[in-house]
Amino acid sequence: MNAVPAHPPVRQAIRRLSTQEVLEARFALVLVLPAVFAIFLVAFYPLGHAFWLSLWKINLRFANTPWVFLGLGNYFDILTDDARWLNALRVTSTIALTSLTAEFILGMIFALVMNQAFRGRGLVRVAILVPWALTTVVSARMWQVIYHATYGVFNRLLYDLGIIEAYKPWIISPFFTIWAMIGADVWKTTPFVALLLTAGMQMIPAELYEAAAIDGATAWDRFWRITFPLIRPTLLVALLFRMIDVFRMLDLPIVLTGGGPGQATETLSLYTYRVIFTDLKFGAGSALAVTTFLIILCTAFVFIRMLGAPVAGSEAEER
DSSP: OOOOOOOOOHHHHHHHHHHHHHHHHHHHHHHHHHHHHIIIIIHHHHHHHHHHHEEEEBTTTTTOOOOOEEEEEEEEEHHOOOHHHHEEEEEEEEHHHHHHHHHHHHHHHHHHHHHOOOOOHHHHHHHHHHHHSSSSHHHHHHHHHHTTTOOOHHHHHHHHHTTTOOOOOOTTSSSTHHHHHHHHHHHHHHHHHHHHHHHHHHHHHHHHHHHHHHHOOHHHHHIIIIIIIHTTHHHHHHHHHHHEEEEEEOHHHHHHHHSSSSSTTTOOHHHHHHHHHSSBBBBHHHHHHHHHHHHHHHHHHHHHHHSOOOOOOHHHHHO
16 A cells, blocks of 8 residues: 655654754754863873874983884783783782672672661761772871781781781782782772662662562572662672772882882782883883773673673563
């Protein structure tokens, strides 16, 4: 059957509507352009400039040293002939995996506690944020005193409990140093994860828990089938922020351990910082910075794929 042709006034109305939509789209683009330009200046231009510098051999230690174009040579050197970068990657990956796991478990426990109704809950929420409120430099100095081999509180506590027989140099020993730094990092950043998870739990309707309790669901069932699925987006944001923080960790190792002993706690950011500002190798340092950015980007993609909210189409198929 042939379609009935639209009445001329109807066609004119459709044409006017389309023209209006085009004008609105253009106006929206004009409004967005300043923000896009600001993002370009703040994010994309520095990244592009760093990539351009990474294509050159630049050593500013010696005056009037010419730039030598290497192409991707700096990247090949990093991936094939840079044992120090591999060590920094191993240190950073160890800190990221251990810290994020501990912060997820502790943050979830604290969030579940703070989400309950009890007297003094507001005071508990404020008190738990104290470590996060401290600057990293102050926190690192504090833990440096706590870990001190002679008069540190940590040694005294473990000694009094009978866990150790003698005081140990926690931030000097090659084996213990990285774990001491992980402990300081977990202490400081767990409140951040707990706060975000608590905010996510506050958005869950209480009726869901009441209905589940009526149906005979246990506390574990309510957590696993209601709480955890509904806070996955919040958990994704918390872990993404923390993962990015770990990969750009610089102030904590500089103040607490200096990257030592040797290179036992030298992170990717600390190694990049030393190559650029100590060795003055701006080409190699820029390549290290771009490589770290790509690692963060790939890791963030994996996190989003694992914890991202399911697609609406897939939910409909499941139903």
